[in-house]
Amino acid sequence: xxxxxxxxxxxxxxxxxxxxxxxxxxxxxxxxxxxxxxxxxxxxxxxxxxxxxxxxxxxxxxxxxxxxxxxxxxxxxxxxxxxxxxxxxxxxxxxxxxxxxxxxxxxxxxxxxxxxxxxxxxxxxxxxxxxxxxxxxxxxxxxxxxxxxxxxxxxxxxxxxxxxxxxxxxxxxxxxxxxxxxxxxxxxxxxxxxxxxxxxxxxxxxxxxxxxxxxxxxxxxxxxxxxxxxxxxxxxxxxxxxxxxxxxxxxxxxxxxxxxxxxxxxxxxxxxxxxxxxxxxxxxxxxxxxxxxxxxxxxxx
Amino acid sequence: xxxxxxxxxxxxxxxxxxxxxxxxxxxxxxxxxxxxxxxxxxxxxxxxxxxxxxxxxxxxxxxxxxxxxxxxxxxxxxxxxxxxxxxxxxxxxxxxxxxxxxxxxxxxxxxxxxxxxxxxxxxxxxxxxxxxxxxxxxxxxxxxxxxxxxxxxxxxxxxxxxxxxxxxxxxxxxxxxxxxxxxxxxxxxxxxxxxxxxxxxxxxxxxxxxxxxxxxxxxxxxxxxxxxxxxxxxxxxxxxxxxxxxxxxxxxxxxxxxxxxxxxxxxxxxxxxxxxxxxxxxxxxxxxxxxxxxxxxxxxxxxxxxxxxxxxxxxxxxxxxxxxxxxxxxxxxxxxxxxxxxxxxxxxxxxxxxxxxxx
Numbered sequence: 001x002x003x004x005x006x007x008x009x010x011x012x013x014x015x016x017x018x019x020x021x022x023x024x025x026x027x028x029x030x031x032x033x034x035x036x037x038x039x040x041x042x043x044x045x046x047x048x049x050x051x052x053x054x055x056x057x058x059x060x061x062x063x064x065x066x067x068x069x070x071x072x073x074x075x076x077x078x079x080x081x082x083x084x085x086x087x088x089x090x091x092x093x094x095x096x097x098x099x100x101x102x103x104x105x106x107x108x109x110x111x112x113x114x115x116x117x118x119x120x121x122x123x124x125x126x127x128x129x130x131x132x133x134x135x136x137x138x139x140x141x142x143x144x145x146x147x148x149x150x151x152x153x154x155x156x157x158x159x160x161x162x163x164x165x166x167x168x169x170x171x172x173x174x175x176x177x178x179x180x181x182x183x184x185x186x187x188x189x190x191x192x193x194x195x196x197x198x199x200x201x202x203x204x205x206x207x208x209x210x211x212x213x214x215x216x217x218x219x220x221x222x223x224x225x226x227x228x229x230x231x232x233x234x235x236x237x238x239x240x241x242x243x244x245x246x247x248x249x250x251x252x253x254x255x256x257x258x259x260x261x262x263x264x265x266x267x268x269x270x271x272x273x274x275x276x277x278x279x280x281x282x283x284x285x286x287x288x289x290x291x292x293x294x295x296x297x298x299x300x301x
Numbered sequence: 302x303x304x305x306x307x308x309x310x311x312x313x314x315x316x317x318x319x320x321x322x323x324x325x326x327x328x329x330x331x332x333x334x335x336x337x338x339x340x341x342x343x344x345x346x347x348x349x350x351x352x353x354x355x356x357x358x359x360x361x362x363x364x365x366x367x368x369x370x371x372x373x374x375x376x377x378x379x380x381x382x383x384x385x386x387x388x389x390x391x392x393x394x395x396x397x398x399x400x401x402x403x404x405x406x407x408x409x410x411x412x413x414x415x416x417x418x419x420x421x422x423x424x425x426x427x428x429x430x431x432x433x434x435x436x437x438x439x440x441x442x443x444x445x446x447x448x449x450x451x452x453x454x455x456x457x458x459x460x461x462x463x464x465x466x467x468x469x470x471x472x473x474x475x476x477x478x479x480x481x482x483x484x485x486x487x488x489x490x491x492x493x494x495x496x497x498x499x500x501x502x503x504x505x506x507x508x509x510x511x512x513x514x515x516x517x518x519x520x521x522x523x524x525x526x527x528x529x530x531x532x533x534x535x536x537x538x539x540x541x542x543x544x545x546x547x548x549x550x551x552x553x554x555x556x557x558x559x560x561x562x563x564x565x566x567x568x569x570x571x572x573x574x575x576x577x578x579x580x581x582x583x584x585x586x587x588x589x590x591x592x593x594x595x596x597x598x599x600x601x602x603x604x605x606x607x608x609x610x611x612x613x614x615x616x617x618x619x620x621x622x623x624x625x626x627x628x629x630x631x632x633x634x635x636x637x638x639x640x641x642x643x644x645x646x647x648x649x650x651x652x653x654x655x656x657x658x659x660x
Contacts, residue, residue, distance in 0.1 A: 060645055061391045062366055063373075081659035147466075147527065164466060167513045249513030250472045253658040266474060266651040267387075267643055269366050 054275035062269040072276035082258070082277070089255040090284070092169075093237040096176045097184075097230050103177070104184035104229065111185075112192035123189070126182050134179060138246050141175055142166060145247070167249030175243040180236070184229035191225025192218075231292050235285055255281060330355040332582045335368055335379040337361060337569070340432070342602035349589050355582060372397050372574055379574050380583040386568050387643040389428045390421035398427040399573040405584040408591035415635065416568060416608035420642075429587060430608040432600065433568035435630060435638070436476055437559040439523055439533035439541065445556070452484035452560045455532060456503050458510070465510040469522065469531040472514035474654035475641050476565065477504060480532055483562040489639045492646040497653050504657045520545070524552045533557065535628045536605040542623065543604070557628055563637025566630065568608070 054072055056064040076082045111122045129137060144150045145166040152162035165171050195218060203213035219226075241256030250257070255277065262274035334341075338361040346357050360379070362368040365388035371377050373395065384392055392398050403409070409417075409429060416430040438449055444464060445454075454460055461468060470477050479489035481500045491497070512528060520541040522528045535557055544551030571590065573583045589595055596612035601620065606629050607613060613624065623629075630638060 058648070061395070061643075062370065081655050084659050148525075245472075249511070249515070251508065251511065251514060251658070252660075253655065257658070258655065261474070261654075262651070264364055264367065266654075267366065267647055270648070270651065 050275045050278055053272050054279045056272045058268065058270045058272050060268065062271065064271055069272075072273045073280075075273065076276055076280060081253075085253045085255045085258050086280075086284075088252065089238050092173060092176065092254065093234050095173060096180055096237045097233045099173070099177045100180050100184040100233050101188075101226060101230065104181060104188055105226070108185050108188035108192050108225075111189055112195070113197075119193075123186075126185050129182065135242065135246075137179070138175055138243060141171075141178065141247060145171055145174075166247065167251065169248060169252065172244045172248035175247040176237055176240065179243065180233040183232040183236075187228040187232065188222065188225040191222035195221055227292055227295060231289065234288060238281065238285065330582075332357045332381065332579055332586055333360070333379045334358065334381045334383075334586070335360050335362060335371070335377070336381075336383040338363075340383065340569075340603055342599045345590070345595055345599050345602070348595070349586060352589075353582075353585060357586070369395075369397070375576060377574065377576075378578065380577040380579045381586060382572055382574055383431055383569050384428070384572060386419060386421045386570070386640055389570050389572060391643070392572065393422065393427050397575055399575045399577060399580060400426050401429070401573065401587075402584060405581075406588045406591070408588045411591055411593055411596070411609045411611040413608050413610045415630075419568065420640065422570075428570035428572040429591065431569045431571045431590065432603060432605040433566065433608055434605045435535045435559055435628075436471070436480065436532065436565040436567075437535060437557055439519065439528075439531045439538045439555060439557045441523065441526070441529040442554045442556050444529035448556055448558050449530070450558060450561050452480055452562050452564075454530060454560075456481060456484045456507060458506055461507065461510050461530075464529050466512055467527065467529040468511050469513050469515045469519060469528045470504075470507070470511060471519075471532050471534075472516040474650050475647075476516075477514070477532065477657075478650055478653055479565050479639075479641060480560075483560070483564050483637075483639075486562070489565055490642045490644075492644075492649045494649070497649055501653045501656050504653075505660050508657065508660060521549060523555050524549055534605075535559075536603070539620070539623055539628060540604040543619065559627065559630070559634055559637070561637070563639060565641055566635075566638040567640065569605075 053064055055068050055070065057067045057069055057071070059065050107126075111119055111126075114122060142149075146152070147162065147164060147166065149166070151165070156162055165174070199217050199221070200213050203217045204210075208216065239256045239259070241254060241260045244250070244252065244254050244257055253261075259274050259277055259281075262270045262277070332355060334357060336359060340361075341359065346359065349355075350357055362371070365385050368382055368384065369388060369391060372379065372382060372392070382392075389398070406429065409425070412430055416433060417425055422428045438452070438454060440449055440454075442448075444467075449455075455468070455470070475489075478497070478500045481503045482489050482491055482496070484503070485496065485499060487496055512522075515522065515531075519528065519531050519533045520537045523531060523533075523537075523541045538555060538557030541555040542551050542553060542557075571587045573580055573587075577583055590599065591609060593609060593611035593615055596607045596609035597615040600607035600609075600612060600616065606624070607616075613621065616624070627634070
């Protein structure tokens with residue numbers, strides 16, 4: 001009898017353990033499902049629609065006709081107009097990223113070396129522009145860069161020739177660097193804040209000059225911040241269209257302008273071509289993210 | 302990584318907010334109007350509300366295509382929409398509009414015959430005219446003591462050269478090519494590839510001299526002297542000449558012409574959505590906007606042309622003068638005006654525009 005009860009007790013405990021695990025599993029599923037449903041509904045589903053649309057034909061009055069084609073992708077990769085828009089977007093994004101790094105690193109370094117109270121004030125100042133809508137701030141740049149604007153008034157008053165900057169690609173670049181700068185300062189600052197500055201003394205003791213200490217010690221250790229900042233700056237810049245429309249005078253197409261026009265302004269709108277363009281852009285950005293994850297470890301991030 | 306996650310959360314939140322637009326579905330004493338921004342005088346809306354003891358909700362769209370897309374899905378909740386001419390045609394073809402009960406629209410007698418029975422709705426079964434406009438050349442009278450009378454002022458590089466950097470064109474894939482087409486002696490709806498290639502060449506040649514492509518605030522730039530010549534809607538010029546409420550004073554030094562080669566005339570219309578929850582009230586509103594006093598008030602606010610013959614008589618003298626000076630069409634001008642039509646071949650204009658912008 002006793003020998004029989006034992007396995008049954010065992011079985012019982014096995015069952016309880018299984019039930020417990022089941023409970024835990026249900027709990028996890030329960031906790032995850034709102035997020036999962038959210039992702040499926042608002043991320044995966046729209047994404048699938050875009051991918052499907054990109055293989056269809058434009059409808060007569062906009063929308064799509066359900067005829068499968070790869071024509072949109074063929075157009076994208078064979079027409080120099082579209083390829084140029086991609087190149088232009090990537091080029092301006094790379095330039096924006098590099099320029100923001102050059103500006104943000106010294107800024108972040110300066111902030112990281114202040115006393116805690118000053119740090120707070122300075123970080124607050126970095127974030128301050130976000131309190132005003134980006135569009136309004138871009139309009140402010142129009143007033144500054146205008147031919148009779150603030151900048152030229154100052155230049156002329158000190159006897160320098162006025163500059164025609166507004167409505168050029170330089171103005172676009174300037175607007176982008178301005179807008180993205182905080183997104184670069186913050187991650188770099190985070191890295192620098194955790195950086196132990198005594199290591200610089202250590203490097204000096206070992207015979208490194210300041211540049212070498214920076215190159216060999218500080219920069220590699222804060223690289224994760226630079227990379228995170230680059231991702232944050234690069235991705236939105238590739239898709240931007242407002243800055244080039246307002247500050248660039250809508251004269252040149254970046255991929256964002258092209259996308260916006262194909263969806264909203266063209267007649268009939270070309271959703272399939274726009275979708276294909278978006279898919280290609282997503283693939284390029286995914287590539288960037290993958291490179292980012294390969295280049296850093298979990299700890300760095 | 303934390304940063305990235307926050308950005309993700311933010312984006313997700315924005316997505317939700319963006320999805321929350323759209324009108325409600327309740328009927329009763331509320332009229333839902335889907336219109337262009339700044340296209341109805343708020344005082345006119347208030348007057349309608351208090352005269353009829355109802356509520357009017359205005360939602361705005363930026364392009365006909367946006368509006369059609371929303372109505373097409375069905376159950377948009379809107380009663381009244383304001384489609385441009387070609388958009389009326391599309392919406393009728395797709396069965397998105399309700400037929401109008403003419404008996405409820407007695408004020409249609411005030412509308413000019415030129416604005417009725419147009420190609421997109423030949424017996425005004427679905428739509429009545431709201432406002433209309435022209436696309437021509439706005440200029441600064443100091444820079445042009447003799448007004449330009451030809452599109453050559455914008456498209457002949459030698460003529461335009463002295464004004465380089467103070468020139469703008471509408472940022473619109475149909476309007477910009479349309480003017481070039483008239484300049485070349487062609488119809489604004491010409492889609493022959495050889496002709497469109499010429500149009501593209503003209504626009505690309507012109508581009509280095511442009512300050513910007515701008516469809517938004519040409520009037521402001523004209524007043525500020527940033528542009529001295531611009532392809533512009535007549536309403537922009539009227540606003541520049543008369544000023545805009547408390548935003549900027551008028552500048553009598555601005556002029557506007559419809560060049561001798563001719564150009565585009567367009568018309569926005571009022572129409573009732575097929576599944577309108579409150580069609581009776583929508584009829585009332587349409588008839589109300591055709592009342593001479595209301596139409597005049599609205600036209601002064603919006604600055605585009607009212608098709609209401611009785612309303613024109615009630616406009617301030619200075620506006621009537623502008624109309625008489627050629628900012629509104631007369632019989633002679635109508636001879637050289639043309640309406641933009643949309644067909645399957647129209648996508649060629651998208652390609653022209655992409656090529657110009659890609660340069």
